[in-house]
Amino acid sequence: MAAASIWALAAGYCWRRWANWASSDRWGVDIEQAALRSAAAMLHAMLLERATLLRGSLWEPVGAARFDIVVANLPHFAATEPSDPDRSPYWSMGGVDGRHLLDPFLAGLGMHPTTVSPLITHNAFVGVDRTEAILLEQGLVSRGVLATTVPLHPAKTALLKAAVRARFTGAGISRLGPYEFADVQILEIRRA
Numbered sequence: 001m002a003a004a005s006i007w008a009l010a011a012g013y014c015w016r017r018w019a020n021w022a023s024s025d026r027w028g029v030d031i032e033q034a035a036l037r038s039a040a041a042m043l044h045a046m047l048l049e050r051a052t053l054l055r056g057s058l059w060e061p062v063g064a065a066r067f068d069i070v071v072a073n074l075p076h077f078a079a080t081e082p083s084d085p086d087r088s089p090y091w092s093m094g095g096v097d098g099r100h101l102l103d104p105f106l107a108g109l110g111m112h113p114t115t116v117s118p119l120i121t122h123n124a125f126v127g128v129d130r131t132e133a134i135l136l137e138q139g140l141v142s143r144g145v146l147a148t149t150v151p152l153h154p155a156k157t158a159l160l161k162a163a164v165r166a167r168f169t170g171a172g173i174s175r176l177g178p179y180e181f182a183d184v185q186i187l188e189i190r191r192a
C-alpha cells in the first residue's frame with residue numbers, strides 16, 4: 001500500500017508492523033525519549049530512516065496534521081500504578097478504567113482525518129461499547145480485524161482495578177487456576 005504519510009503513536013510495535021508501507025513521510029510520537037530512540041534504531045535497521053520522531057503526548061506534537069494511516073498501541077491497562085515490572089512506568093498504565101489516554105486519542109481522530117482506516121490495539125476489558133460511542137459521535141465505526149487472548153503478568157493481575165475485573169470477567173477477562181487472561185483486539189476504524 002502506498003501512502004503519503006503514516007503516523008504511529010507509541011511507535012515501537014506499530015513501526016515493526018506497519019513501517020513497511022511504502023511511504024514518503026513517516027511520523028512517530030511517544031512520551032518517552034527511550035521509546036523514540038528504540039523507534040529510530042528500528043527504522044535504521046529497516047533502512048527506513050526518513051521519519052520524524054516527536055516526543056510528546058497523544059496528538060499534541062502533530063498539531064492539526066492529517067495522515068493517510070494512523071496506528072496506535074496505547075497504554076490502556078486499568079491500573080493507576082505502573083503495571084509492567086520490566087517496562088517503563090508509561091508502558092501500560094491506563095488509569096482507573098484503562099481509558100485515560102484511549103478516550104482523548106479517539107476523540108482526536110475526527111480532527112485528524114485519515115484517508116486509510118486507523119488501526120489501534122484495544123483490550124476487550126476497557127469497554128468496546130464506550131469506544132464505539134466516542135467514534136460514532138465523530139461519524140466513525142470500528143471492527144475487529146485481529147483478536148487474541150494473552151496471559152496477564154501476575155504483577156498486572158495484582159494491580160487490575162477490582163471494578164474492571166468484576167465487570168469484565170467472562171467478557172474479556174478469564175481465569176484458569178491462578179492465571180488470568182485478557183482478550184485483545186486490533187480495531188480498524190472507518191467512516192460510518
Ligand SMILES: C[S@@+](CC[C@H](N)C(=O)[O-])C[C@H]1O[C@@H](n2cnc3c(N)ncnc32)[C@H](O)[C@@H]1O
Nearest residue numbers: 010011012013014030031032035057058073090
Ligand atoms: C503499550 S506500549 C507500546 C510500546 C511500543 N510502541 C510497542 O508498540 O511495542 C505504550 C507506549 O505508549 C507510550 N505513551 C505513554 N503515554 C503516552 C502519551 N501520553 N502520549 C504518547 N505516548 C505515550 C509509552 O511510552 C509506551 O512506549
